[in-house]
Amino acid sequence: MSATTTTPAEATDEELRWLADGRRIEAIEAISVSAMARRLPALVVRAFRLGWHIDRASVALLLACQAVSAVLGAAGLFATTGTISALFGPGQVAEKLAHAAPSVIVIAAAAGARSLLGITIRTITIHLSPRISREAEAAVLRATVAAELTAYDHAGYNDELEAADRGAEVCVDIVGEAQNLLASLASLIGAAGVLTVLHPALLPLLVLAALPQGVASVRAARVQFLANRAAIGDRRILANLRWYIHLKRNADQVRSDTMGDFLLDKYEQVGRRLDASSRRAAMQSARVSVVGAAASGLGTALVWAAMLWLVSTGRMSLPRGGAAVFALAAVGTSLHGIVGYGADLFRTGMYLDDWSSFLDTAGGHRPRRGTEVPQAPSRIAVENLSYAYPASDRTALDGVSLHVGRGEILALVGENGSGKTTLAKLLAGLYLPDGGSVRWDGRDTRDLDPQALWRQVAVVPQDYARWPMTCRENITLGQPTAEGDSAVLRAADASGAGEVVAKLRRGLSTLLAVEWMGGEELSGGQWQRLAIARAFHREAGLLVLDEPTAALDPRAEHRIFQNLRTVARERAVVLVTHRLTNVAVADRIVVLENGKVLQEGTFAELVADEGGRFRELWDLQNERTGVPAQRSPSAAKGREHRGTDGAHGSRRTQGHQRNQESPESPESNGSSL
């Protein structure tokens, strides 16, 4: 197929769509309304349990205030009945007022005490809620940090994470909602007691009247939740686009490439999709609510008609009828409160389910590895390793076998996408193999405790973190050694970061975040020196350097590779780089292609292997510098693994020829790339 032809699949651009896991949405869709209502008590308990975990005294006080407030509410209502009876009863006005006075005092005292309790309850809730939310967010962070790295490559993980974050966010509401529900329930019990005393038929009638609205509210809440849940993907795309557009690192390109309108258009495109789905949900829940409200209105009219009938036929006295009006209003308000707050609590509960299911499983990616604790490895051996990224149908590594020992530098070389970074991550135990094994001193990385394993790993990734912290923290990563600053400065000197530190306003104590008060900003290369310093500082048995000098000037780069041999004395070093001059420092070089080992040997052997891939790449790099191509067939000991059967182990290069000593080393031919 020519480069210009397109298949039907390529004819249209793929839209920005988030990979979501639909299983949870299907599970929620399957829940019935009665099952939802049955969940409410459990949700109330859960809300208070969350609060209990943070602040027992506040929760206990909250519940006590709630109970007292309910008792006072009922007392107030009974007193209302007394007042009305006194007013409608026989006697002169003065007598009636004297009769009513105690009840009025009770009503006033109960109302005053209830409003004081209300203020106390609100204060406690305001104080407690954000703390619950923060604790919930911290729990998500803990679960995220504990999840396998590969989680990020799984469809649905980001979706789960987003939903959990939303759950943590709404935790702020759950105590308030649960306590409002309890308050309504308490008022209902009080008012219902009064109403039952006045006439036993009124309460069941009122409950029947409120039922349709209750069902409708819960249904509407479910519709809203499902719509929100389904929109997580699009909301996340919007958040990501905003992030890309805001990001300082992209800001110059957004301007110089005049991308503003294009990016905003993409943003609006996704926004329109989101609007359409939320409009559909709003209409659907409005329809459900209208039906519920109409049915409830009809029911309420029936209740009032029944009461009028009771009074007019003499089945209920007039004073009782008057008191019943108050009680009906109180019960009606409480029922509406229960329905409304219950629906809110139910919706929050569904978000909370997302949160707790993420915590239980770290989004399904809690590490399931062994517990053996490794020491700094003397030898890491890879046997017939294969690995495919979860979202990809191609294998990133296929039948790879190699080894690296303490004191050795192993270089991984190959064209873009050949699998170098993936292999480095497997060696470091960041990913686990699909097939074959990575063994640290004979022990499979699957059997090792991940935290203990990573404590033995120092990595300089291609895209290293620029932590908005002090220079010292950027090197120690919050894990200073017993030697303190002297070890930090030694690592900084070895990586060339010493010069950077010396120029900083407050040396190691300088905050490296210009956007924060008092912070300073570093150049790309200066940051890279710090990233290398942090790896040198770490007392780890395996050092992985993935394109560690891409941003460094020649002098800084030279220093790193000069120091690397010293650094490697106590460690196994894996170096990934495209600058072939630099791999001369390695004891052995492995050339990867399409996830397979293509060649392996010393620098001298591979350079001498005319027709080999390494030699081809070497010549290509030298061609641009005008350095003549190498001609040293006698040194052609490098083996090319031309087969694709993965049987590389038998074709190992035996010698550990030190490249610095080789006549073909770049130092000797003066090559500088």
Ligand SMILES: Nc1ncnc2c1ncn2[C@@H]1O[C@H](COP(=O)(O)OP(=O)(O)OP(=O)(O)O)[C@@H](O)[C@H]1O
């Ligand atoms: N997170 C990922 N999900 C799916 N596929 C991935 C992922 N990361 C890498 N790949 C694929 O795995 C293959 C190997 O990628 P890898 O990053 O290991 O290559 P590399 O040799 O380090 O490339 P480079 O020289 O460009 O850094 C590539 O085909 C790439 O598309």
